[in-house]
Amino acid sequence: MAVKTLKDLLAEGVAGRHVLVRSDFNVPLNDAGEITDPGRITASLPTLKALIEGGAKVVVTAHLGRPKGEVNPKYSLAPVAEALSEALGQYVALAGDVVGEDAHERANGLTDGEILLVENVRFDPRETSKDEAERGEFADQLVALAADNGAFVSDGFGVVHRAQASVYDVAKRLPAYAGYLVENEVKTLSKVAEAPEHPYVVVLGGSKVSDKLGVIEALAGKADKLIIGGGMCYTFLAAQGYDVRESLLQEDMIETCKGLIETYGEKIVLPVDLLAASDFDSSKAEIKIVELDGIPEGWMSLDIGPETVKKYAEVLATSKTVFWNGPMGVFEQEAYSKGTAGVAQAIIDATRDNGSFTVVGGGDSAASVRTLGLDEDGFSHISTGGGASLELLEGKELPGISVVQA
Numbered sequence: 383m384a385v386k387t388l389k390d391l392l393a394e395g396v397a398g399r400h401v402l403v404r405s406d407f408n409v410p411l412n413d414a415g416e417i418t419d420p421g422r423i424t425a426s427l428p429t430l431k432a433l434i435e436g437g438a439k440v441v442v443t444a445h446l447g448r449p450k451g452e453v454n455p456k457y458s459l460a461p462v463a464e465a466l467s468e469a470l471g472q473y474v475a476l477a478g479d480v481v482g483e484d485a486h487e488r489a490n491g492l493t494d495g496e497i498l499l500v501e502n503v504r505f506d507p508r509e510t511s512k513d514e515a516e517r518g519e520f521a522d523q524l525v526a527l528a529a530d531n532g533a534f535v536s537d538g539f540g541v542v543h544r545a546q547a548s549v550y551d552v553a554k555r556l557p558a559y560a561g562y563l564v565e566n567e568v569k570t571l572s573k574v575a576e577a578p579e580h581p582y583v584v585v586l587g588g589s590k591v592s593d594k595l596g597v598i599e600a601l602a603g604k605a606d607k608l609i610i611g612g613g614m615c616y617t618f619l620a621a622q623g624y625d626v627r628e629s630l631l632q633e634d635m636i637e638t639c640k641g642l643i644e645t646y647g648e649k650i651v652l653p654v655d656l657l658a659a660s661d662f663d664s665s666k667a668e669i670k671i672v673e674l675d676g677i678p679e680g681w682m683s684l685d686i687g688p689e690t691v692k693k694y695a696e697v698l699a700t701s702k703t704v705f706w707n708g709p710m711g712v713f714e715q716e717a718y719s720k721g722t723a724g725v726a727q728a729i730i731d732a733t734r735d736n737g738s739f740t741v742v743g744g745g746d747s748a749a750s751v752r753t754l755g756l757d758e759d760g761f762s763h764i765s766t767g768g769g770a771s772l773e774l775l776e777g778k779e780l781p782g783i784s785v786v787q788a
Contacts, residue, residue, distance in 0.1 A: 384788040385560040385568060388429055391533055392585050397437030398494055400528040402556065403429065404548050406766060407462045408536030410749070415461055419752050422540065424726045425766050429537045429561035430470065430497065435677050437491035441527045442499045443480075443548045444538065444787055451507025459684035463499050474499055478633055479700035480506050481523035484623075489527040500527070501550045510546050521551035528556060537561025539746065540767040542782030543774075553785035563766065568783060570763045571774045574741055578703040585694070585725060587612025587708030588746065594708070599727045600776040601705075607697050609651045611686050611721060615708040618643065618652055623673050628682035655687030655713065657718065664717035681689075684718040685711025690725035698728040699736060707743030707772060723754045730760030743775075744768035 384730045389426075405426045417423070419445045433440050449457040452728050477500040478522065485500045492498055503509045508520035524547065526531070532555040536542065541549050544563065547724035552558075562568040602608055612620055613630035620626050621639035637671035643650055656679045661667035662684065671687045672678075686694075686704040691710075698704060706729055710721035740761045742748050745768025751758055758764055765771040773780055 384722050385565060385783065385786045386558065386788045387565050388432060388535055388561050390561050391535065391557075391559045392432060392436050395434060395436075396533070399438055400489065400492070400532040401433050401438040401440055401535055401593070402524065402528045402532060402552065403433070403440060403442045403535045403561065404522075404541070404552070405430075405442050405444045406540035407459065408540060409445055409462065411414055411461065415456075417461050417465055419631070419749060420465055421748065421752060422766055423462065423469060425563050425709040426471055426537060429563060431536060432562070433493050434470070434472070434497060436471070437494040439489075439494060441489050441492070443503050443524060443540070444496065444499070445504040445548075447504075449504050450501060451504065451510070452504045453703055457502050457504070458504050459499055465500065472497070477501055481520070481527065482562075483484060485527060485563060490529070500637070508547060512545075514551075517547040517551045520547040522553055524548055524552050527553045528568035533559045534711055535561045536782055536786050537563045538763070538782075539564050539770055541770070542767065542780045543770040545781040549782040550785055554784070558786045560783075564758060564786070567765055567767065567771070568774070570741065571765065573707055573739070574703060575775045575777065578604065579739065580703070582700040582703040583608040583609060583698055585609045585704065585706040585708075585729070587614065587697075587722070589613035589630055589709050591632050591639060593618045594772075595635075597636065597707070597772045598642060602642070602649060605648070607651055608646065608649055609694050609697060609725075609726065611653065611690075611694070614708075615653055615686070615738050615747050616683065619674060620649070621757070622652070624681065625677070626764050627677040627679060628675065629684075630682075644721040651694065653686045654693055655684040655688040655689040656683040657687055657721070658683050659718070662712075664715045667717070669717055684715075686721035688720070688724075691721055691728070693732070693749070694725050698725075698732045698738075701732050701736065701738045704729050704740040705743060705775065706741070707745065707768065708749055709746050709750045713746075713753065719754060722750050723756065726751060726754065726756050733760055741765060741771075743771040756776045
């Protein structure tokens with residue numbers, strides 16, 4: 383998949399030009415409003431530094447959370463502006479609005495090599511509108527921030543699967559290029575999607591089968607093994623006739639799972655034991671490892687068991703390509719994190735010992751790697767986009783990529 387890149391834009395020259403950059407700064411915050419995982423900010427730095435060094439007047443757009451089209455201080459990009467200033471080693475001003483007077487005055491006042499972050503684009507309901515005319519109107523106002531002779535750089539991979547004003551409509555109104563982050567993501571994930579080295583193992587977790595059905599159907603034919611964990615595994619186990627008690631279950635997906643097991647047989651690898659708990663809150667729970675038919679009445683399973691980790695690790699040890707999306711259990715609670723940590727370590731081991739090309743598909747998987755203190759460099763690539771990485775692997779056209787294609 384060929385895209386126009388930041389390298390192309392830099393070759394044309396950016397000195398004195400306004401460059402509008404769509405970054406992904408949707409970072410997690412704690413109750414005090416502090417950033418708990420700056421991974422997405424760190425990932426954006428190469429593109430921003432290159433533009434600053436090239437003498438561009440950089441205007442950055444981004445979102446944080448889901449403010450539902452209303453100004454909400456809880457979702458202000460103020461903590462991001464502060465973290466970005468520190469990471470870049472230069473002051474990053476935050477406009478008091480998105481496309482209002484303050485944003486325009488500050489954008490017009492930029493000198494070469496300066497950077498401005500405008501407020502959360504999702505404070506404006508037109509950003510995510512399904513109405514093309516509404517989005518277009520907002521996109522026109524964003525484009526006006528780039529003045530004459532402006533350019534657009536798409537560098538928020540986590541949002542390229544969304545046809546939103548700051549991602550898609552802006553790119554149709556300015557010369558558009560993929561930033562280093564988006565270029566690298568597309569290149570890496572295309573390699574997995576189009577020409578994976580075999581054995582190719584896909585590891586899928588997360589809560590709902592329905593969320594991953596498209597990717598299961600798209601990848602089951604290409605992959606040699608499909609390892610299933612997380613909340614979605616209980617629907618597969620129910621399809622095999624096990625009573626999963628109070629574990630997360632999508633009853634309306636049981637027949638679908640039966641069909642997948644019938645179609646793909648041994649290609650689908652399921653748990654052989656489980657961690658069962660008497661309460662979701664681990665501080666109140668009695669916890670034990672059980673066989674698949676051994677969850678006590680009124681209990682639930684919140685992680686895969688140690689024998690399952692061993693089984694999955696054996697499959698991963700023979701792999702040459704691995705794509706992992708979704709945790710194996712409720713990793714946010716330490717008592718339920720061993721399955722995710724064990725599988726992640728097995729993927730790291732496959733990278734090191736078997737030369738496997740391993741990709742972590744963003745979202746909760748990437749968060750779990752950092753939360754559990756695992757070696758990020760132990761994987762070949764950690765994607766910054768959960769939904770975007772899945773859709774790219776499914777072979778879907780991503781709106782934010784289509785507009786920067788060469």
